[in-house]
Amino acid sequence: MTDNTRVRLNHDMPDQVPQSLPTLVSPDGAVILRPYQPHDVGRIVEMIGDPEFARWTNTPVPFTDSDGRAFLVATAARVSSGELLAWAIEAEIEGVRRLCSCLRIRLIGDGRGDISYGLHPEGRGRGLVRAAGRLALDxxxxAVGLEVVTWNCVVGNWASRWTALGLGFRVGGVARKAYARRGELVDVWIGEVTRDDSRESAAPPRQPVLTGPGVRLRPFAERDAPRIAEACNDEATQHWVSILPRPYRLSDAEGFIEWCREGKATGQEWTWCVAGTDSDECLGAITLFGLAARDGAGEIGYWAHPDARRRGLTSVAARLVADFALGPGPAQTVRLFVAEDNHASQRVAERTGATRVGTLPAYSVVRDGTRTDMILFLRGRQPAADR
Incomplete structure (x- = not known):
């Protein structure tokens, strides 16, 4: 939820919150959208006062009971004026129906609206906003006759972005410094869904977790940043991947994790953290590029943490990704480019089942500025009868 208004009204709560909104119920009855009620104050304070909620919004910190009452008063006034549609989202938690989320659509005029939403900690991971959002958008x-509803959230709020994609929003870009959060202008993602859109999920397929002997391929997480920085400051990695910053800082690693998430959200590429099955620590990275390529041509790239070298783990990981890409995955062909003198990386490429098919002279630049030939490896999808 992004709302720049810091509400500080010296009013008592009305005895009744305006009932001009309908109550909407999901087909299975599991999710109910209803107008706010005075007894919601406690749950609202828990929701808006949660650190994860405050992280992405401009709400007061701490968020007190007084703030909760002021929030209800201000919401009631805006609903009564026709400026806002605001629902409490109710669902069952441990056998008791409770406020688990909130959803609001601001009426801008000319057939336009703007949606925002937030979750109580107990409501996370249950798909409540997606279910409620579909009801509200319909x-x-x-009934209201809107033509388009827009969405925005602070860049980095992946939970909100995935929810928006699940509601059919087309996320189209970034508005720079478009939101004032605690005295700082920050970038926001923007998206929209129109009356004529199907409102089916616009989210790409979920990235799978792959497992093999000694390795588990999973998405990167914030905790992996120090290990990424270690790997990308290594002399061998720096030599062969000359585009890496030098020195490679923790902030660069955090940026790499965000890049991985962006590729997953746009459906362009999937990057896995190569983790050990014994400790789950990061041992490298492997990327499958070209997920959306119309010609079905995928590409695999990888790097290894020094702790993973000469253990065969990168080879296992690369083979897992190649097998996936050419099996249930989208690729008809996968290719790998490896520097002529990077013999360890060549062995990894060979162990994916790919074949050396040619050389691209002076195709890449290493860290010292010299150019090096790149070897092209290819592996194609087997006919179904041969699998």
Whole structure:
């Protein structure tokens, strides 16, 4: 939820919150959208006062009971004026129906609206906002007559972005310094869904977790940043991957993790953390590029943490990704480019089942500025009868 308004109203709560909104119920009855009620104050304070909620918004910290009452008063006034549609999202938690989330659509005019939402900690990971959002969007397009609903959130709020994609929003880019958060202007992602859109999920397929002998390929997480920095400051990695910053800072590693998430969210590429099965620590990275390529041509790239070298783990990981790409994955062909003198990387490419098919002279530049030939390896999808 992004809302720049810091509410500080010296009003008592009304006895009744305006009932001009309909109550919407999901087909299975599991999710209910209803107008706010005075007894919601406690749950609202827990929700908005949660650190994860505050991280992405401009709400007061700490968020007190007084703030909660002021929030309800301000919401009631805006609903009554026709400026805002605001629902409490109710679902069952441990056998008791409770406020688990909130959803609001601001009416901008000219057939336009703007959606925002937030979750109580107990409501996370349950798909409540997706279910509630579909109900709300259906209603505002059909009953209110809106033509388009826009969405935005602070860059980095991946939970909100994945929810928006699941609701059918087309995420189209970044508005720079478009939101004032605690005295700082920050970038926001923007998206929209129109009345004529299917409102089916716009999210790409989920990235799978792959497992093999000694390795587990999973998405990167914030905790991996120090290990990424260690690997990318290594002399061998720096030599062969000359585009890496030098020195490679922790902030560069954090940026790499965000790049991985962006590739997953756009469906362009998947990057896995090569983790050990014994400790789950980061031992390298492997990327499958070209997920959306129309010609079905994928590409695999990888680097290894020094701790993983000469253990065969990168080879296992690369083979897992190649097998996936050419099996249930989208690729018809996978290719790998390896420097002529990088013999360890060549062995990894060979162990994916790919074949050396040619050389690209002076195709790449290493850290000292010299150019090096690149070897092209290819592996194609086997006919179904041969699998």
């Amino acid at each position: 209603w505002v397009f059909d």
